[in-house]
Amino acid sequence: MNYQVNEKGYYGEFGGAYIPEMMVPNIEELRRTYLEIIQSYDFRQEFIGLLKNYVGRPSPLYLARRLSEKYQSNIFLKREDLNHTGSHKINNTIGQILVAKKLGKQRIIAETGAGQHGLATATVCALMGLKCIVYMGAVDVERQAPNVKKMRMLGAEVIPALSGNQTLKDATNEAMRDWINNPVDTHYIIGSVVGPHPYPDMVARFQSVISEEIRWQLDEQTGRENPTRVIACVGGGSNAAGAFYHFLDQENVELIGVEAAGKGVDTAETAATLTLGTPGVLHSSRSILMQTNDGQITEPYSISAGLDYPGIGPLHANLFATKRAKYLWATDAEVLDAALELTQLEGIIPALESAHALAVLKKIQMKPEDVTIVNLSGRGDKDMETYLKHFEKAPPKPSPKGRA
Numbered sequence: 001m002n003y004q005v006n007e008k009g010y011y012g013e014f015g016g017a018y019i020p021e022m023m024v025p026n027i028e029e030l031r032r033t034y035l036e037i038i039q040s041y042d043f044r045q046e047f048i049g050l051l052k053n054y055v056g057r058p059s060p061l062y063l064a065r066r067l068s069e070k071y072q073s074n075i076f077l078k079r080e081d082l083n084h085t086g087s088h089k090i091n092n093t094i095g096q097i098l099v100a101k102k103l104g105k106q107r108i109i110a111e112t113g114a115g116q117h118g119l120a121t122a123t124v125c126a127l128m129g130l131k132c133i134v135y136m137g138a139v140d141v142e143r144q145a146p147n148v149k150k151m152r153m154l155g156a157e158v159i160p161a162l163s164g165n166q167t168l169k170d171a172t173n174e175a176m177r178d179w180i181n182n183p184v185d186t187h188y189i190i191g192s193v194v195g196p197h198p199y200p201d202m203v204a205r206f207q208s209v210i211s212e213e214i215r216w217q218l219d220e221q222t223g224r225e226n227p228t229r230v231i232a233c234v235g236g237g238s239n240a241a242g243a244f245y246h247f248l249d250q251e252n253v254e255l256i257g258v259e260a261a262g263k264g265v266d267t268a269e270t271a272a273t274l275t276l277g278t279p280g281v282l283h284s285s286r287s288i289l290m291q292t293n294d295g296q297i298t299e300p301y302s303i304s305a306g307l308d309y310p311g312i313g314p315l316h317a318n319l320f321a322t323k324r325a326k327y328l329w330a331t332d333a334e335v336l337d338a339a340l341e342l343t344q345l346e347g348i349i350p351a352l353e354s355a356h357a358l359a360v361l362k363k364i365q366m367k368p369e370d371v372t373i374v375n376l377s378g379r380g381d382k383d384m385e386t387y388l389k390h391f392e393k394a395p396p397k398p399s400p401k402g403r404a
């Protein structure tokens, strides 16, 4: 079974490039050139050099001792939270800014929801001296003020998207409109494994450094390259794609993606796309989406702004359909508990998104000899307001087991 994209841009029945005619030149240029560019020696040298010396890779693979004790198994954390700018997003923006440079682009556009991808894009634009425009839903501009301030300090122009619900989906629409109007000098840095081919494949390749490192790091620490399972949270699916990538063909490695259930999968306030969705086309790619019977996209909800996207990358839709990966979910309440547990057992405050992956440790069977990798996609600094608001209402009780 081959889980990679085919030459037409499909993962099984998902993917493709459902684009308006006016976007064809941009996508065609990228489709024709991306593999040659990113596989060239010069590109690899520059990409690997920046990941090492600018981002701070390799990110540690850390055996979480007290967490492992609590669950009576072996749990390793892949520390993407320690990357420059605080999440895995920078792996992709470094790669794409180098592609943009090779294509001679002068101007970069991006969409952002919580602001983490906007921040990572503004960062690499400052690094390379390129003009940066970030589209962000007007509601998100209000909600994510600290990231907006950082992007502006980095020299990016943040443009509020005023259409629709004024969140991520609308920001994406605005960015696509900009690209259609500026096809020659502009590159659009998409922030996850979504959008038209070749974006899902290109972004997955840049993020695949995560599982590449896991394999040699695990070998170094335990004498085996393959864990029992890998767990990662899923919004569009880029950190999970990176953490799964080099294990896709290792059928004995269990792959688990975790969606945001919000208030619960039996409520309207949720973002559990694979659990509740149906096939359809969103943002130029065929995948599984949350939509009404007549095809209107339903507004997603999650406590973590980075996961409330109504779609999912086509790679994941295919892993779901072929049952190569399993997709579980975690509610807001379960996520807050898991975040507090990691903080008090290991001294690591995770991003709300990453805490979804941690939350399913309670929902799966782990044997004492199992080796489980949890991809810690980001750090919790950006979520402190949410954590404080919640934990002040219900003061945290330290878990007796954890304090033993």
Ligand SMILES: *Cc1c(COP(=O)(O)O)cnc(C)c1O
Pocket (backbone or CB within 6 Å): 087, 088, 089, 116, 117, 191, 192, 193, 233, 234, 235, 236, 237, 238, 239, 240, 306, 307, 351, 353, 354, 377, 378, 379
């Ligand atoms: C953006 C983000 C996510 C969700 O995006 P994916 O493409 O699904 O990885 C998860 N975790 C963090 C910390 C993020 O910033």
